[in-house]
Amino acid sequence: MEDFDVFTNEINFTKPLFKNILNKYVNDVPSTPNGPNYQSGRKLMAEECLASNDDVGCAFHLSEAASASLRTMAVYRDEQLKAAGNKLHKITSYIKPVQQVIDDNPIPKKEKKLLDLLSEGTDDITNILQTLSIDKEAPFHKRYLHFSKENNVDNFQKILKELPKEWTIIQLTVPYNPNENLKPLLEYRTEVDSLYLSMFTNDYLEDARLGPMTVHVPANVTKEGEKPLFTELFSILDENYKTIDNAQFLNNKRLVQNYWSRREDIDLRMKSVINVMDKEWLGGWGCLLTGKLIDKSWKEKIVKLVDNAILDWGFIRLTQKQKILLYNLIECSPVLQSQQIKSCIRRILTEHGNTEDVRQVLNSECGSCTKEFRFLNELCLKCLSRSFEKLHHFSLVDGIKAFSQTASTVKDGDEWTGLKKAKRHPVILIVDERLDTFPWETIPILNQHPVSRMENIHFLYYLYKVHENNIVDGYYAAKCDVGRYVINPEKNLDRMENRMTSFVEYWCPNWKGHVGEAPSPADFISHISEADVFLYCGHGDGCQLAAGAGGAGGVEVRLAAAAPRAPPAAAHHHLHIAGCPMVIGMLWEVTDLEVDKVISTLVSLYVPSDAPVPWQHVGKAKWSNRVLDTSVENAGQVPSERDLLRAVCRARGSSSYVMIACSVVARGLPLRLSD
Structure with missing residues (x-):
C-alpha cells in the first residue's frame, strides 16, 4: 500500500505488519557494545568536543568512557533476576512492544486473513495474553545503565543536578590510545603521557551556572634517565607481592632482616610515587580535587x-x-x-x-x-x-x-x-580503570578529605536512587546495629585470627559470624544481606565463599583484568550492582598485622561500643596470642567518627607503613552513622 501526501509531494510506504514487528526488534534490540572499544570511541569523541570548546559534551563522552562493561553486567543481572522471579517475564516483556506496533499500524484485510490462517484460536490466545501482567517501564536510573538514546548530554546534566549538592564529583580519565585496540594490556598499560581531569560538580561551577568542565593535565612525563611513574608503580607492586609471598620461607635471622629491609625500600619507593603524583603530575591542578567548603x-x-x-x-x-x-x-x-x-x-x-x-x-x-x-x-x-x-x-x-x-x-x-583546616563535604572520585591502582586519596591535598571512589556516573546515580530515602545532607544515613563477620575462613592465618577475633569479642561482642571455618554459601549471602556492617578478614575478597550465589566479600577491591584484554573486574562491582552502598578494601597485597591495626582502628572509630577502654589505649603486646591488656590507668577518651570516610583517613595513621596505609580505599556512597 502507499499513500500520496499532496502537501509534501512525497510517497510514504506503509510496511506490512510483520515487517514492522521484525524491524522493532532489529532496530531496538538493547545495545551491549564491547566495553573497551566503546570506551575508546567515547574518548575520541570527548577530544573532538574539547577541541571545539564544548566542555559539557566532552564531560559527557568521558563519563560514558568509564567502566562500560560493568553496566552490561548490571543489565544482565537485572534481566536474570526478573526471569528467575517470573518465568513469563520474557514473554510479557515482548507483548507490550508488539501491541504498540499493532495499534500504530492498522492491519490490512489481506494480513488479517493471513493471521487467521496461521493460527486457529487466535482470539483464545489473545485473551490469555491479556491476562498476563506487562512490566512497567524500568525507572530512569536503571535505564541510564543501558547503552541507549537516553544516554545523552541533557540527561547527563539532569543527573548531575539531581545528585546531592554537597558532593564534589571528579573524573580522572586516560586519553585515547590506539594501542588499546591492538596490544594486550601488559604492553600498553604504561603508555600514558597525560590525563583528563573533569569537574562534574564543583562549588564555583554551580554559582556560575555552568556545566562540567575538563582540563588536560600532563602526566607520566619524565626527565632523561628517570623511570616512568606507571612503570615504577607496577614494579613496586610486583616487588611487594614477591616479598610478601616469600615471607613464608624465612627460616633464619639474615633472611628476616633482608625481608624487613626490602619492605622499607618498597615503602620509600611508594612515598616517592605519591610525591611525584602530587608535585609533578597534578601540581596546582590538585586544587580541582578538593571538596566543597562546609562554611x-x-x-x-x-x-x-x-x-x-x-x-x-x-x-x-x-x-x-x-x-x-x-x-x-x-x-x-x-x-x-x-x-x-x-x-x-x-x-x-x-x-x-x-x-x-x-x-x-x-x-x-x-x-x-x-x-x-x-x-x-x-x-x-x-x-x-x-x-x-x-x-x-x-x-x-x-x-x-x-x-x-x-x-x-x-x-x-x-x-x-x-x-587550611576548614572542613569539607565529600569528594566522589570516578577513576579510569587505567588509573585505579594509584593511591589518589593519600596525596597531600586530599589525605584528610572524605573521599570515595565510584566506577562511573551511571553507578553513582544508580546507588543514589536505590538509597535516596536514606540520603541526608549528602550522606547515606547508616546503622550499625547488626554486625556479621567471617575471619580466617581458609584456616591459614592463625595469628590474624587471634588478633581480629579478640578485637571483635572486645569491641563488638554482639556481632555474630564464622571464625576459622568457611560459612556455607547461604550463610555467607545471609551475612552480607542482613548486616549493617560486614567484616571479612582473610585471603582475597571472599568471592569463593559465595560459590556463585551472587555475593562477594570486601577485603580486596583492586581491579584485575584477565588476559589479553578483558575488562577489569572486582568484588565491589558485584556488591554495588546488588545495591551495597559502601565497600572498603585494599588496592594490593598487604600483610596481616599492619592491616589488622588499620581495620581494627577503623571499626573502633566508627562503631560505638561499651568497651571499658578505648581500643587505641588497649595494650596489645600479646595481641597475636589473643591477650588484651585493659588495665590502663588514666586512658584518655578517643573521639569517635560517625563519618566513615573520615574514619578511614584517621585509621590510615595507625600503620607506619605507607604501602599499607595508602592501599585502603573506600568505594561507594559517603556514609555516616545516623543519630
Whole structure:
C-alpha cells in the first residue's frame, strides 16, 4: 500500500505488519557494545568536543568512557533476576512492544486473513495474553545503565543536578590510545603521557551556572634517565607481592632482616610515587580535587578577592572557565607550594582562554606554531605569551604576578589561617580503570578529605536512587546495629585470627559470624544481606565463599583484568550492582598485622561500643596470642567518627607503613552513622 501526501509531494510506504514487528526488534534490540572499544570511541569523541570548546559534551563522552562493561553486567543481572522471579517475564516483556506496533499500524484485510490462517484460536490466545501482567517501564536510573538514546548530554546534566549538592564529583580519565585496540594490556598499560581531569560538580561551577568542565593535565612525563611513574608503580607492586609471598620461607635471622629491609625500600619507593603524583603530575591542578567548603563564607571571600584582582588588573578577556579555575586554585593556595601555584596560573591564563581570540591575534614568529592548532597547549610558550599580551595589553609575567600576589594573601594572611583546616563535604572520585591502582586519596591535598571512589556516573546515580530515602545532607544515613563477620575462613592465618577475633569479642561482642571455618554459601549471602556492617578478614575478597550465589566479600577491591584484554573486574562491582552502598578494601597485597591495626582502628572509630577502654589505649603486646591488656590507668577518651570516610583517613595513621596505609580505599556512597 502507499499513500500520496499532496502537501509534501512525497510517497510514504506503509510496511506490512510483520515487517514492522521484525524491524522493532532489529532496530531496538538493547545495545551491549564491547566495553573497551566503546570506551575508546567515547574518548575520541570527548577530544573532538574539547577541541571545539564544548566542555559539557566532552564531560559527557568521558563519563560514558568509564567502566562500560560493568553496566552490561548490571543489565544482565537485572534481566536474570526478573526471569528467575517470573518465568513469563520474557514473554510479557515482548507483548507490550508488539501491541504498540499493532495499534500504530492498522492491519490490512489481506494480513488479517493471513493471521487467521496461521493460527486457529487466535482470539483464545489473545485473551490469555491479556491476562498476563506487562512490566512497567524500568525507572530512569536503571535505564541510564543501558547503552541507549537516553544516554545523552541533557540527561547527563539532569543527573548531575539531581545528585546531592554537597558532593564534589571528579573524573580522572586516560586519553585515547590506539594501542588499546591492538596490544594486550601488559604492553600498553604504561603508555600514558597525560590525563583528563573533569569537574562534574564543583562549588564555583554551580554559582556560575555552568556545566562540567575538563582540563588536560600532563602526566607520566619524565626527565632523561628517570623511570616512568606507571612503570615504577607496577614494579613496586610486583616487588611487594614477591616479598610478601616469600615471607613464608624465612627460616633464619639474615633472611628476616633482608625481608624487613626490602619492605622499607618498597615503602620509600611508594612515598616517592605519591610525591611525584602530587608535585609533578597534578601540581596546582590538585586544587580541582578538593571538596566543597562546609562554611560557605570562605568561598564568598575567595570569589570577592579574585574578582577584585581581575578588576584591578583589567583582565577583561578572561573566560568564565578561567575564572572558575582561578577560584579553585586561590582557595587551595594554603596547601600548595608557590611554584605549583605560579605554574598553574600560567597554564590557566594561556591554555584555557578563548581559542578563537588567540587565533585572531596569533602572529607566529617561532616558525612552528600556526593558526591551524586544535588546542592552545599545542602552541609554544613564546607564542602564547605574545598572544596574551595582545589580548590583555600587559605581559604574561605581570598576569602571573597579579594572581600570585592574590594567592600569597590567602597563603600567608592571618585572616585566612582557618581555611587550611576548614572542613569539607565529600569528594566522589570516578577513576579510569587505567588509573585505579594509584593511591589518589593519600596525596597531600586530599589525605584528610572524605573521599570515595565510584566506577562511573551511571553507578553513582544508580546507588543514589536505590538509597535516596536514606540520603541526608549528602550522606547515606547508616546503622550499625547488626554486625556479621567471617575471619580466617581458609584456616591459614592463625595469628590474624587471634588478633581480629579478640578485637571483635572486645569491641563488638554482639556481632555474630564464622571464625576459622568457611560459612556455607547461604550463610555467607545471609551475612552480607542482613548486616549493617560486614567484616571479612582473610585471603582475597571472599568471592569463593559465595560459590556463585551472587555475593562477594570486601577485603580486596583492586581491579584485575584477565588476559589479553578483558575488562577489569572486582568484588565491589558485584556488591554495588546488588545495591551495597559502601565497600572498603585494599588496592594490593598487604600483610596481616599492619592491616589488622588499620581495620581494627577503623571499626573502633566508627562503631560505638561499651568497651571499658578505648581500643587505641588497649595494650596489645600479646595481641597475636589473643591477650588484651585493659588495665590502663588514666586512658584518655578517643573521639569517635560517625563519618566513615573520615574514619578511614584517621585509621590510615595507625600503620607506619605507607604501602599499607595508602592501599585502603573506600568505594561507594559517603556514609555516616545516623543519630
